[in-house]
Amino acid sequence: MTSILHFADVHFGVEDEAALARLDATIESLKPDVSVISGDITQTGSEAEFEAAARWIEQLSGPKVITAGNHDTPMYGIVDRILKPFDRYAEYIDPFDEGLFEDENVIIQSMNTARGVQMKLDWSVGVVNLDDLDQKITRFQQSDWGKLRLLNVHHPFIYPPESPLQKTTDNGPEGLKRLADGNCDMVLSGHVHVPFVIERKPGGSELLSVSSGTLSTRRRDNKPAFNHIHVDADEVAITMVEFSDDNYVRTEKFRKKRNELSGWRREGHTQMRTDAVVLDTQR
Numbered sequence: 001m002t003s004i005l006h007f008a009d010v011h012f013g014v015e016d017e018a019a020l021a022r023l024d025a026t027i028e029s030l031k032p033d034v035s036v037i038s039g040d041i042t043q044t045g046s047e048a049e050f051e052a053a054a055r056w057i058e059q060l061s062g063p064k065v066i067t068a069g070n071h072d073t074p075m076y077g078i079v080d081r082i083l084k085p086f087d088r089y090a091e092y093i094d095p096f097d098e099g100l101f102e103d104e105n106v107i108i109q110s111m112n113t114a115r116g117v118q119m120k121l122d123w124s125v126g127v128v129n130l131d132d133l134d135q136k137i138t139r140f141q142q143s144d145w146g147k148l149r150l151l152n153v154h155h156p157f158i159y160p161p162e163s164p165l166q167k168t169t170d171n172g173p174e175g176l177k178r179l180a181d182g183n184c185d186m187v188l189s190g191h192v193h194v195p196f197v198i199e200r201k202p203g204g205s206e207l208l209s210v211s212s213g214t215l216s217t218r219r220r221d222n223k224p225a226f227n228h229i230h231v232d233a234d235e236v237a238i239t240m241v242e243f244s245d246d247n248y249v250r251t252e253k254f255r256k257k258r259n260e261l262s263g264w265r266r267e268g269h270t271q272m273r274t275d276a277v278v279l280d281t282q283r
């Protein structure tokens, strides 16, 4: 059994202090093997915010797999934002980041979709570097076939219609298709501050898009929340853990037998895996 905590958008600087203060006991009861953080760890990328974020991350027990968000660059330092957008993130957050987590059930990797500046007016938009993505897919394919493959990013590759925030992630649809073709099982993201679980079939294979809510005060008609993902040899379950009336309440959002995940347990999948590797080397 693997117990995964999935956080996003804590936004230290405007974090929800009440929600964070009551988090410890809930986390302890979930017995996490790994914590995944999907970016926007700070609000403005200031040193004080990163210091607070680092203190919080340090006290999370166990390994962490972390990625940056668009708020984790210096909002008020344009020169730094252009020349060294993620230096402060690297200084404060990287020391806690395992970069990759792998056990008998899962393999989890992160990929940065945030940018300091971009050749467009809206710098908050996500970007999928397809070469980076292909490297992640190749690494997934080097692990045992039976492990669930999870990619941690900040921006959803495709925003669901019900999302209150609607943007277009550069290369998002193509990225999602490559992940599905490469037999990735789950993309964990944040950014929209709203939890969701969506089963997608961008190619022939199924892939889950999983968004965490936020533990900040920057909310959109929803309560502070994070996800708990349970994976064992037979089953995958995703639960939203929501802070309501001074308590954390769990609501199961998704549960499936692993052999019911279409695309993942197809006959002849060993052959498919070989095909996928060949495709990747041709790109």
Ligand SMILES: [Fe+2]
Binding pocket: 009, 011, 040, 069, 071, 191, 192, 193
């Ligand atoms: Fe955010």
